[in-house]
Amino acid sequence: MAQQIGQPVKRVEDKRFLTGKGNYTDDIVLPGQTYAHFVRSDYAHARINSIDTSMAEEAPGVIAIFTGQDLLDDGIQSIPTGWAIGDDMNEPPHYPLAVDKARYVGDAVAVVIAESKADAADAAEQIMVDYEMLDAVVDAREALNDDAPLVHDDSGTNLVFDWNLGEKDATDAAIEGAHHVTRYEFVNQRVIPNAIEPRSANGQWDAARDELTLYTSSQNPHLIRLLLCAFVWPDLPEHKVRIISPDVGGGFGSKIFHYPEEVVCAWATKQLERPVKWTAERSESFVSDAHGRDHHSVAEMGFDEDGHIVGLRVQTHANLGAYLMTFAPAVPTYLYGTLLAGQYKTPTIHVNVKGVFSNTVPVDAYRGAGRPEATYLVERTIELASKEMGVDPAELRRKNFIQPDEFPYQTPVALQYDSGNYEGALDKALEMIGYDDFRQQQKEAKQNGKLLGIGFSCYIEACGIAPSQVVGALGARAGLYESGAVRVHPTGKVEVFTGSHSHGQGHETTFAQVVSDHLGVPLEHVEIVHGDTDRVPFGMGTYGSRSISVGGSAIVKALDKVKDKARKIAAHKLEAAEEDLEFSDGEFRVKGTDRSVGFGDIALTAYVPHDYPEDVEPGLEDTAFYDPANFTYPFGTHICTVEIDEETGHVKLLRYVAIDDVGNIINPMIVEGQIHGGVAQGVGQALLEGAVYDEMGQPLTGSYMDYTMPRADDLPMIEVGHQVTPCPHNPLGVKGAGEAGTIAATACVVNAVIDALWDRGVRDIRMPLTPERVWRALHTGGDGALREAEPAA
């Protein structure tokens, strides 16, 4: 049978999506369905004096109205965050519905449940909330001023944590003693993930059995169940709860977290004994889905006379919004600070991160989560340094790369890189873009008054999170292993249950390829089951590019167990010793003979064990949990070219080349698709996207009218190439490919624009690089003094 791993197998999930038969949460309508509408604060910061629901209660179709107090009175607790930074992290409660104060525009304060969506929405308008407006704080640095309004009164400060990593004294000394220091202030602006499927939840209580089923558009249904039952609703027994995440229309991180609406739909259905559904309207998503990024950083990179990096010092303010979401504390710390070595031999690094509350939508993981922020900072800095020092940007990087024979490589910021060949990827990318030719073209273009630029991004990421012991020591409140279960049916057909969740990644295909090769069964005989806590034993879900490296490894482990048992049965049938058997193409064969037994036969024997080995149980299924030995470290080089229209400031992306090393590849078609999509999101942040708040905390980007994402005509074709350095510590040699594009692209595009404008005195432009900002920078000469290039709010 043809090997499946490595082939661009077409996706098995496509048929249902292409015929309109997908099954997304909002498509589900249950008998007796009711509809929830949330009343959200219009103020960024306001005390809730009272909530008058009397008029709304009389409105047509209304079934019930609940406020935060109702939930509290019934024992509903705060939604916890999954990660603690230090022993004394500032961690005020996060109730599903705000009780004392509303802390951001969009904070839900009440919910109306009615017979129809329209009835619920109409009634919600008749709820009178008596708010006392309070001063709001939006900017993370301002939130630390002594006179800043407190987002959470009892904490006495807006500081969530003050976190350090690396050697401070050594780094200070290295920077002081450096021959050249490149120092910049970078803003990694707030962006909004915007999966095209709006979030949705539908709770169904079965009163006869005291059981809850919750459908929710989540990337990790088991994690939602765990948080709900272990923390938020302690009276709800976990074994009586089923969480189903059916087809999910994109996540990009934003559907990891346990959201208030899930709690409310779950709790309300029990009160009403009717199913309760909520689906966000897009403008509601803008103020209720967790946002991403929002860092303000100062970076100083020191070099010796030869251009070797001697140290990196970073100070970052991370805006976490009004509450701590599930992964929020980990993103600007362990997923960011640990990546600041990039691909370089930086002898000493020190980073200080202040995580800060503000009156804005909570911020958490968004595709890449911390790693794009680190890459942006490192890759912008080294590129600016090359220009300051008059060295070619590719050469400066090459000089500082960790070399292939230096792995495993211990960085000064905790990680131990397992493998890599950075120069290989850079060379490939240079060749693909035609570097020397482009520099020539650029010169000629300049003479004709045209502005061309080329930008680099040599990124590294740590993904496949993560070894449970390691993350436990770093403050994670959960383990980050994955489960996989393999059930072989009597006819030899195989079902595989995975704790990973696909919301576009195509697991139903890639995982089936792995199973097909391991058991020698045709792809069509394999079914991948995911997204249902009743069917899948346990799972930690999909984020951090972990599905294939952690989830896939768990499946391989379970497959190995099944194969071991099958071997025992085969040995019995063939009357041979187990050691004398070899397995290939779905058959066990006695080595050096033509005596063999097929996998299908063995499966049947396992369930009809008439003639069967004595010490073996009937049946053929097994479960495995896989806890990774280390992170995986995908890396690569992205290079893009741009042309800038001097008259309008418009940036045109001419070419985009991506060379990624994501280890072994199961399905190149799917991996390339992941890179394309990732790059598009990174380009989006560089050129188009940005969440904007005014000083009062009002979001100015509240819908697709004023928040721009890349459309088909904003992007060129993306030229993708691979290099393969297998991951040395997991069975498939895979690393994960979901985030690479986003991690690399943002710095790459901005570097290209600065390259085009360097001779015009432009050193930095704040993202997104809109035509207006580029035009202003061109005409004011940006020297890194960002404010000048900034249009007045």
Place this chain on the structure above:
Amino acid sequence: MAHSIHVTVNGQPRTGDVEPRTLLVEFLREDLGLTGTHVGCDTSQCGACVVHLNGTAVKACTLFAVQADGQEVTTIEGLAQNGQMHPLQEGFKEEHGLQCGFCTPGMVMAAADLLESNPSPSEDEIRHALEGNYCRCTGYHNIVRAVQYAAEKMQEREPQPA
């Protein structure tokens, strides 16, 4: 206040009693259970809801159901003919033009309209024609290729003039 409407949906006569404010997309999804047409925004900008009204692509969130009274609507569920996938449906699968699948029905319906009026569009024309449809997953690269694939297939299959 309900209005009685008669709409031919995917070739079948359908009737419904709708409120004046009921959107066409709500009528399709909620009254007829045709959940292949999606809703991705509330400002008519994502294109997840694109269907054909009398053969032309429209955003079904931009029309009231009553405006479709007496008209013909085709949704993604009605695109395959006699169990045979439309070349665009084939193309999206062959070229991996979809990931999460949420934008896909609207994307396919918008592309079908393009190929109707322009059977062999250039890359730029495809990108321009799909500008009203957001996809957050694919970066559009494979969507463009899927449309090119379908255009070629449709040309090949076009009966040659005798």
